Amino acid sequence: MLVNNMKKRVLVCLTGASGAIYGVRLLRALKASDNEVHLIISKWGEETLKYETGIDKDTISKEADYSYDEHDLAAGPASGTFPIDSMVVIPCSMKTLAGIAHGYADNLIARAADCTLKERRTLILVPRESPLNLIQIRNMATVTEAGGLVIPASPAFWAKPKTIDELVDSVVERVLTHLGVTDDKRAMWTGD
Ligand SMILES: Cc1cc2nc3c(=O)[nH]c(=O)nc-3n(C[C@H](O)[C@H](O)[C@H](O)COP(=O)(O)O)c2cc1C
Incomplete structure:
Protein backbone atom coordinates (compact mmCIF):
# COMPACT_ATOMS: atom_id res chain seq x y z
CA MET A 1 0.00 0.00 0.00
CA LEU A 2 1.53 3.34 -1.07
CA VAL A 3 0.81 6.16 1.31
CA ASN A 4 2.22 9.67 1.02
CA ASN A 5 3.49 12.02 3.68
CA MET A 6 0.50 14.30 4.31
CA LYS A 7 0.88 13.63 8.02
CA LYS A 8 -2.36 13.61 10.03
CA ARG A 9 -3.49 13.01 13.61
CA VAL A 10 -6.11 10.28 13.41
CA LEU A 11 -8.23 8.77 16.17
CA VAL A 12 -8.82 5.10 15.31
CA CYS A 13 -11.50 3.20 17.26
CA LEU A 14 -12.14 -0.53 17.15
CA THR A 15 -15.55 -1.70 18.36
CA GLY A 16 -17.18 -5.09 18.74
CA ALA A 17 -18.30 -5.67 15.16
CA SER A 18 -16.81 -8.45 13.10
CA GLY A 19 -13.90 -7.26 10.97
CA ALA A 20 -11.28 -6.31 13.56
CA ILE A 21 -8.67 -6.87 10.85
CA TYR A 22 -9.89 -3.69 9.11
CA GLY A 23 -8.94 -1.66 12.16
CA VAL A 24 -5.57 -3.37 12.46
CA ARG A 25 -4.71 -2.80 8.79
CA LEU A 26 -5.80 0.86 8.98
CA LEU A 27 -3.70 1.51 12.09
CA ARG A 28 -0.66 -0.10 10.47
CA ALA A 29 -1.12 1.75 7.17
CA LEU A 30 -1.39 5.08 9.02
CA LYS A 31 1.71 4.35 11.06
CA ALA A 32 3.63 3.12 8.01
CA SER A 33 3.19 6.59 6.50
CA ASP A 34 4.18 8.33 9.76
CA ASN A 35 0.77 9.62 10.78
CA GLU A 36 0.01 10.10 14.48
CA VAL A 37 -2.43 7.44 15.62
CA HIS A 38 -4.62 7.74 18.72
CA LEU A 39 -6.40 4.50 19.59
CA ILE A 40 -9.50 3.45 21.54
CA ILE A 41 -10.65 -0.16 21.67
CA SER A 42 -13.99 -0.98 23.30
CA LYS A 43 -14.35 -4.04 25.52
CA TRP A 44 -16.15 -5.93 22.75
CA GLY A 45 -13.69 -4.59 20.22
CA GLU A 46 -10.99 -6.21 22.33
CA GLU A 47 -12.89 -9.51 22.41
CA THR A 48 -13.50 -9.66 18.65
CA LEU A 49 -9.93 -8.56 17.94
CA LYS A 50 -8.60 -11.45 19.99
CA TYR A 51 -11.15 -13.95 18.61
CA GLU A 52 -10.77 -13.05 14.94
CA THR A 53 -7.06 -12.16 14.68
CA GLY A 54 -5.38 -13.61 17.77
CA ILE A 55 -3.98 -10.12 18.51
CA ASP A 56 -4.48 -8.83 22.05
CA LYS A 57 -5.31 -5.26 22.98
CA ASP A 58 -1.96 -4.52 24.65
CA THR A 59 -0.01 -5.65 21.60
CA ILE A 60 -1.94 -3.49 19.13
CA SER A 61 -2.02 -0.56 21.55
CA LYS A 62 1.78 -0.45 21.49
CA GLU A 63 1.64 0.18 17.75
CA ALA A 64 -0.34 3.40 18.29
CA ASP A 65 1.21 6.66 19.47
CA TYR A 66 -1.43 7.10 22.18
CA SER A 67 -4.17 4.82 23.48
CA TYR A 68 -7.09 5.49 25.79
CA ASP A 69 -9.51 3.54 27.95
CA GLU A 70 -13.04 3.64 26.51
CA HIS A 71 -14.35 4.57 29.98
CA ASP A 72 -11.95 7.49 30.51
CA LEU A 73 -14.20 10.41 29.75
CA SER A 79 -13.03 17.41 24.28
CA GLY A 80 -13.55 19.20 20.99
CA THR A 81 -10.44 21.24 21.80
CA PHE A 82 -8.28 18.11 21.50
CA PRO A 83 -6.36 18.53 18.24
CA ILE A 84 -7.14 15.58 16.03
CA ASP A 85 -7.77 15.88 12.29
CA SER A 86 -10.17 13.00 11.90
CA MET A 87 -11.71 9.95 13.52
CA VAL A 88 -12.47 6.49 12.17
CA VAL A 89 -14.57 3.81 13.89
CA ILE A 90 -13.44 0.61 12.20
CA PRO A 91 -15.14 -1.80 12.50
CA CYS A 92 -18.19 0.06 13.81
CA SER A 93 -20.81 -1.95 15.71
CA MET A 94 -24.49 -1.17 15.36
CA LYS A 95 -24.49 -0.28 19.07
CA THR A 96 -21.75 2.33 18.68
CA LEU A 97 -23.44 3.59 15.50
CA ALA A 98 -26.66 4.07 17.49
CA GLY A 99 -24.82 5.93 20.26
CA ILE A 100 -23.15 8.26 17.76
CA ALA A 101 -26.34 8.83 15.76
CA HIS A 102 -28.22 9.89 18.89
CA GLY A 103 -25.47 11.75 20.72
CA TYR A 104 -25.55 9.19 23.53
CA CYS A 115 -16.87 16.19 19.39
CA THR A 116 -15.62 15.32 15.90
CA LEU A 117 -19.04 16.13 14.43
CA LYS A 118 -19.51 19.33 16.41
CA GLU A 119 -16.06 20.56 15.39
CA ARG A 120 -16.94 19.71 11.75
CA ARG A 121 -14.01 17.35 11.41
CA THR A 122 -13.95 14.16 9.38
CA LEU A 123 -15.80 11.26 11.02
CA ILE A 124 -15.78 7.92 9.21
CA LEU A 125 -17.75 4.88 10.35
CA VAL A 126 -17.01 1.47 8.84
CA PRO A 127 -19.93 -0.79 9.75
CA ARG A 128 -20.04 -4.50 9.04
CA GLU A 129 -23.56 -5.72 9.38
CA GLN A 136 -29.68 0.73 11.59
CA ILE A 137 -30.35 2.28 8.16
CA ARG A 138 -31.88 5.34 9.82
CA ASN A 139 -28.94 5.63 12.19
CA MET A 140 -26.57 5.62 9.20
CA ALA A 141 -28.71 8.28 7.54
CA THR A 142 -28.66 10.38 10.73
CA VAL A 143 -24.86 10.24 10.96
CA THR A 144 -24.59 11.10 7.26
CA GLU A 145 -26.94 14.07 7.70
CA ALA A 146 -24.80 15.24 10.63
CA GLY A 147 -21.71 15.30 8.40
CA GLY A 148 -20.27 11.84 9.04
CA LEU A 149 -19.22 9.44 6.32
CA VAL A 150 -20.36 5.80 6.31
CA ILE A 151 -17.98 3.51 4.41
CA PRO A 152 -19.38 -0.02 4.66
CA ALA A 153 -16.86 -2.84 5.05
CA SER A 154 -17.72 -3.98 1.55
CA PRO A 155 -14.57 -5.07 -0.33
CA ALA A 156 -14.21 -4.43 -4.06
CA PHE A 157 -13.36 -7.23 -6.46
CA TRP A 158 -12.48 -5.24 -9.57
CA ALA A 159 -8.82 -5.02 -8.51
CA LYS A 160 -8.77 -8.85 -8.55
CA PRO A 161 -7.55 -9.40 -4.98
CA LYS A 162 -5.56 -12.59 -4.44
CA THR A 163 -5.38 -12.62 -0.66
CA ILE A 164 -7.61 -11.71 2.28
CA ASP A 165 -5.23 -8.85 3.09
CA GLU A 166 -5.75 -7.43 -0.42
CA LEU A 167 -9.53 -7.70 0.01
CA VAL A 168 -9.34 -6.00 3.40
CA ASP A 169 -7.09 -3.29 1.98
CA SER A 170 -9.65 -2.42 -0.69
CA VAL A 171 -11.80 -1.11 2.18
CA VAL A 172 -8.88 0.39 4.12
CA GLU A 173 -7.73 2.29 1.01
CA ARG A 174 -11.18 3.90 0.69
CA VAL A 175 -10.78 5.12 4.26
CA LEU A 176 -7.22 6.39 3.65
CA THR A 177 -8.43 8.26 0.58
CA HIS A 178 -11.13 10.04 2.59
CA LEU A 179 -8.61 10.81 5.34
CA GLY A 180 -6.46 12.47 2.68
CA VAL A 181 -3.38 10.41 3.46
CA THR A 182 -3.01 8.37 0.28
CA ASP A 183 -2.68 8.95 -3.41
CA ASP A 184 -2.31 5.28 -4.22
CA LYS A 185 -3.37 4.93 -7.86
CA ARG A 186 -3.96 1.21 -7.34
CA ALA A 187 -6.97 2.12 -5.20
CA MET A 188 -8.51 4.07 -8.11
CA TRP A 189 -10.35 2.89 -11.18
CA THR A 190 -8.60 4.65 -14.05
CA GLY A 191 -10.54 3.19 -16.94
CA ASP A 192 -7.36 1.64 -18.40
C1 LIG B 1 -17.77 -12.53 17.61
C2 LIG B 1 -18.71 -11.35 17.63
C3 LIG B 1 -19.05 -10.73 16.44
C4 LIG B 1 -19.91 -9.63 16.43
N1 LIG B 1 -20.18 -9.04 15.24
C5 LIG B 1 -20.93 -7.91 15.21
C6 LIG B 1 -21.13 -7.21 13.99
O1 LIG B 1 -20.62 -7.57 12.93
N2 LIG B 1 -21.85 -6.08 14.03
C7 LIG B 1 -22.38 -5.58 15.20
O2 LIG B 1 -23.00 -4.53 15.16
N3 LIG B 1 -22.22 -6.24 16.37
C8 LIG B 1 -21.51 -7.39 16.41
N4 LIG B 1 -21.32 -8.05 17.61
C9 LIG B 1 -22.02 -7.57 18.82
C10 LIG B 1 -21.30 -6.40 19.48
O3 LIG B 1 -20.03 -6.81 19.94
C11 LIG B 1 -22.15 -5.88 20.66
O4 LIG B 1 -23.32 -5.25 20.18
C12 LIG B 1 -21.41 -4.94 21.58
O5 LIG B 1 -22.28 -4.45 22.56
C13 LIG B 1 -20.81 -3.76 20.83
O6 LIG B 1 -20.25 -2.89 21.78
P1 LIG B 1 -19.23 -1.74 21.37
O7 LIG B 1 -19.83 -1.00 20.24
O8 LIG B 1 -19.09 -0.93 22.59
O9 LIG B 1 -17.95 -2.42 20.99
C14 LIG B 1 -20.47 -9.16 17.64
C15 LIG B 1 -20.13 -9.79 18.85
C16 LIG B 1 -19.27 -10.87 18.84
C17 LIG B 1 -18.91 -11.53 20.16
Whole structure:
Protein backbone atom coordinates (compact mmCIF):
# COMPACT_ATOMS: atom_id res chain seq x y z
CA MET A 1 0.00 0.00 0.00
CA LEU A 2 1.53 3.34 -1.07
CA VAL A 3 0.81 6.16 1.31
CA ASN A 4 2.22 9.67 1.02
CA ASN A 5 3.49 12.02 3.68
CA MET A 6 0.50 14.30 4.31
CA LYS A 7 0.88 13.63 8.02
CA LYS A 8 -2.36 13.61 10.03
CA ARG A 9 -3.49 13.01 13.61
CA VAL A 10 -6.11 10.28 13.41
CA LEU A 11 -8.23 8.77 16.17
CA VAL A 12 -8.82 5.10 15.31
CA CYS A 13 -11.50 3.20 17.26
CA LEU A 14 -12.14 -0.53 17.15
CA THR A 15 -15.55 -1.70 18.36
CA GLY A 16 -17.18 -5.09 18.74
CA ALA A 17 -18.30 -5.67 15.16
CA SER A 18 -16.81 -8.45 13.10
CA GLY A 19 -13.90 -7.26 10.97
CA ALA A 20 -11.28 -6.31 13.56
CA ILE A 21 -8.67 -6.87 10.85
CA TYR A 22 -9.89 -3.69 9.11
CA GLY A 23 -8.94 -1.66 12.16
CA VAL A 24 -5.57 -3.37 12.46
CA ARG A 25 -4.71 -2.80 8.79
CA LEU A 26 -5.80 0.86 8.98
CA LEU A 27 -3.70 1.51 12.09
CA ARG A 28 -0.66 -0.10 10.47
CA ALA A 29 -1.12 1.75 7.17
CA LEU A 30 -1.39 5.08 9.02
CA LYS A 31 1.71 4.35 11.06
CA ALA A 32 3.63 3.12 8.01
CA SER A 33 3.19 6.59 6.50
CA ASP A 34 4.18 8.33 9.76
CA ASN A 35 0.77 9.62 10.78
CA GLU A 36 0.01 10.10 14.48
CA VAL A 37 -2.43 7.44 15.62
CA HIS A 38 -4.62 7.74 18.72
CA LEU A 39 -6.40 4.50 19.59
CA ILE A 40 -9.50 3.45 21.54
CA ILE A 41 -10.65 -0.16 21.67
CA SER A 42 -13.99 -0.98 23.30
CA LYS A 43 -14.35 -4.04 25.52
CA TRP A 44 -16.15 -5.93 22.75
CA GLY A 45 -13.69 -4.59 20.22
CA GLU A 46 -10.99 -6.21 22.33
CA GLU A 47 -12.89 -9.51 22.41
CA THR A 48 -13.50 -9.66 18.65
CA LEU A 49 -9.93 -8.56 17.94
CA LYS A 50 -8.60 -11.45 19.99
CA TYR A 51 -11.15 -13.95 18.61
CA GLU A 52 -10.77 -13.05 14.94
CA THR A 53 -7.06 -12.16 14.68
CA GLY A 54 -5.38 -13.61 17.77
CA ILE A 55 -3.98 -10.12 18.51
CA ASP A 56 -4.48 -8.83 22.05
CA LYS A 57 -5.31 -5.26 22.98
CA ASP A 58 -1.96 -4.52 24.65
CA THR A 59 -0.01 -5.65 21.60
CA ILE A 60 -1.94 -3.49 19.13
CA SER A 61 -2.02 -0.56 21.55
CA LYS A 62 1.78 -0.45 21.49
CA GLU A 63 1.64 0.18 17.75
CA ALA A 64 -0.34 3.40 18.29
CA ASP A 65 1.21 6.66 19.47
CA TYR A 66 -1.43 7.10 22.18
CA SER A 67 -4.17 4.82 23.48
CA TYR A 68 -7.09 5.49 25.79
CA ASP A 69 -9.51 3.54 27.95
CA GLU A 70 -13.04 3.64 26.51
CA HIS A 71 -14.35 4.57 29.98
CA ASP A 72 -11.95 7.49 30.51
CA LEU A 73 -14.20 10.41 29.75
CA ALA A 74 -11.53 12.79 31.05
CA ALA A 75 -9.10 11.78 28.27
CA GLY A 76 -8.16 14.25 25.55
CA PRO A 77 -10.51 12.97 22.81
CA ALA A 78 -13.48 13.72 25.11
CA SER A 79 -13.03 17.41 24.28
CA GLY A 80 -13.55 19.20 20.99
CA THR A 81 -10.44 21.24 21.80
CA PHE A 82 -8.28 18.11 21.50
CA PRO A 83 -6.36 18.53 18.24
CA ILE A 84 -7.14 15.58 16.03
CA ASP A 85 -7.77 15.88 12.29
CA SER A 86 -10.17 13.00 11.90
CA MET A 87 -11.71 9.95 13.52
CA VAL A 88 -12.47 6.49 12.17
CA VAL A 89 -14.57 3.81 13.89
CA ILE A 90 -13.44 0.61 12.20
CA PRO A 91 -15.14 -1.80 12.50
CA CYS A 92 -18.19 0.06 13.81
CA SER A 93 -20.81 -1.95 15.71
CA MET A 94 -24.49 -1.17 15.36
CA LYS A 95 -24.49 -0.28 19.07
CA THR A 96 -21.75 2.33 18.68
CA LEU A 97 -23.44 3.59 15.50
CA ALA A 98 -26.66 4.07 17.49
CA GLY A 99 -24.82 5.93 20.26
CA ILE A 100 -23.15 8.26 17.76
CA ALA A 101 -26.34 8.83 15.76
CA HIS A 102 -28.22 9.89 18.89
CA GLY A 103 -25.47 11.75 20.72
CA TYR A 104 -25.55 9.19 23.53
CA ALA A 105 -21.97 9.70 24.64
CA ASP A 106 -21.65 7.06 27.33
CA ASN A 107 -18.08 6.10 26.46
CA LEU A 108 -15.03 7.81 25.01
CA ILE A 109 -15.70 6.56 21.47
CA ALA A 110 -19.23 8.01 21.30
CA ARG A 111 -18.11 11.22 23.04
CA ALA A 112 -15.14 11.67 20.69
CA ALA A 113 -17.46 11.16 17.71
CA ASP A 114 -19.82 13.78 19.18
CA CYS A 115 -16.87 16.19 19.39
CA THR A 116 -15.62 15.32 15.90
CA LEU A 117 -19.04 16.13 14.43
CA LYS A 118 -19.51 19.33 16.41
CA GLU A 119 -16.06 20.56 15.39
CA ARG A 120 -16.94 19.71 11.75
CA ARG A 121 -14.01 17.35 11.41
CA THR A 122 -13.95 14.16 9.38
CA LEU A 123 -15.80 11.26 11.02
CA ILE A 124 -15.78 7.92 9.21
CA LEU A 125 -17.75 4.88 10.35
CA VAL A 126 -17.01 1.47 8.84
CA PRO A 127 -19.93 -0.79 9.75
CA ARG A 128 -20.04 -4.50 9.04
CA GLU A 129 -23.56 -5.72 9.38
CA SER A 130 -25.85 -7.63 7.05
CA PRO A 131 -28.76 -7.54 6.59
CA LEU A 132 -29.67 -4.12 7.99
CA ASN A 133 -32.84 -3.31 9.89
CA LEU A 134 -34.62 0.01 9.48
CA ILE A 135 -33.25 1.36 12.77
CA GLN A 136 -29.68 0.73 11.59
CA ILE A 137 -30.35 2.28 8.16
CA ARG A 138 -31.88 5.34 9.82
CA ASN A 139 -28.94 5.63 12.19
CA MET A 140 -26.57 5.62 9.20
CA ALA A 141 -28.71 8.28 7.54
CA THR A 142 -28.66 10.38 10.73
CA VAL A 143 -24.86 10.24 10.96
CA THR A 144 -24.59 11.10 7.26
CA GLU A 145 -26.94 14.07 7.70
CA ALA A 146 -24.80 15.24 10.63
CA GLY A 147 -21.71 15.30 8.40
CA GLY A 148 -20.27 11.84 9.04
CA LEU A 149 -19.22 9.44 6.32
CA VAL A 150 -20.36 5.80 6.31
CA ILE A 151 -17.98 3.51 4.41
CA PRO A 152 -19.38 -0.02 4.66
CA ALA A 153 -16.86 -2.84 5.05
CA SER A 154 -17.72 -3.98 1.55
CA PRO A 155 -14.57 -5.07 -0.33
CA ALA A 156 -14.21 -4.43 -4.06
CA PHE A 157 -13.36 -7.23 -6.46
CA TRP A 158 -12.48 -5.24 -9.57
CA ALA A 159 -8.82 -5.02 -8.51
CA LYS A 160 -8.77 -8.85 -8.55
CA PRO A 161 -7.55 -9.40 -4.98
CA LYS A 162 -5.56 -12.59 -4.44
CA THR A 163 -5.38 -12.62 -0.66
CA ILE A 164 -7.61 -11.71 2.28
CA ASP A 165 -5.23 -8.85 3.09
CA GLU A 166 -5.75 -7.43 -0.42
CA LEU A 167 -9.53 -7.70 0.01
CA VAL A 168 -9.34 -6.00 3.40
CA ASP A 169 -7.09 -3.29 1.98
CA SER A 170 -9.65 -2.42 -0.69
CA VAL A 171 -11.80 -1.11 2.18
CA VAL A 172 -8.88 0.39 4.12
CA GLU A 173 -7.73 2.29 1.01
CA ARG A 174 -11.18 3.90 0.69
CA VAL A 175 -10.78 5.12 4.26
CA LEU A 176 -7.22 6.39 3.65
CA THR A 177 -8.43 8.26 0.58
CA HIS A 178 -11.13 10.04 2.59
CA LEU A 179 -8.61 10.81 5.34
CA GLY A 180 -6.46 12.47 2.68
CA VAL A 181 -3.38 10.41 3.46
CA THR A 182 -3.01 8.37 0.28
CA ASP A 183 -2.68 8.95 -3.41
CA ASP A 184 -2.31 5.28 -4.22
CA LYS A 185 -3.37 4.93 -7.86
CA ARG A 186 -3.96 1.21 -7.34
CA ALA A 187 -6.97 2.12 -5.20
CA MET A 188 -8.51 4.07 -8.11
CA TRP A 189 -10.35 2.89 -11.18
CA THR A 190 -8.60 4.65 -14.05
CA GLY A 191 -10.54 3.19 -16.94
CA ASP A 192 -7.36 1.64 -18.40
C1 LIG B 1 -17.77 -12.53 17.61
C2 LIG B 1 -18.71 -11.35 17.63
C3 LIG B 1 -19.05 -10.73 16.44
C4 LIG B 1 -19.91 -9.63 16.43
N1 LIG B 1 -20.18 -9.04 15.24
C5 LIG B 1 -20.93 -7.91 15.21
C6 LIG B 1 -21.13 -7.21 13.99
O1 LIG B 1 -20.62 -7.57 12.93
N2 LIG B 1 -21.85 -6.08 14.03
C7 LIG B 1 -22.38 -5.58 15.20
O2 LIG B 1 -23.00 -4.53 15.16
N3 LIG B 1 -22.22 -6.24 16.37
C8 LIG B 1 -21.51 -7.39 16.41
N4 LIG B 1 -21.32 -8.05 17.61
C9 LIG B 1 -22.02 -7.57 18.82
C10 LIG B 1 -21.30 -6.40 19.48
O3 LIG B 1 -20.03 -6.81 19.94
C11 LIG B 1 -22.15 -5.88 20.66
O4 LIG B 1 -23.32 -5.25 20.18
C12 LIG B 1 -21.41 -4.94 21.58
O5 LIG B 1 -22.28 -4.45 22.56
C13 LIG B 1 -20.81 -3.76 20.83
O6 LIG B 1 -20.25 -2.89 21.78
P1 LIG B 1 -19.23 -1.74 21.37
O7 LIG B 1 -19.83 -1.00 20.24
O8 LIG B 1 -19.09 -0.93 22.59
O9 LIG B 1 -17.95 -2.42 20.99
C14 LIG B 1 -20.47 -9.16 17.64
C15 LIG B 1 -20.13 -9.79 18.85
C16 LIG B 1 -19.27 -10.87 18.84
C17 LIG B 1 -18.91 -11.53 20.16
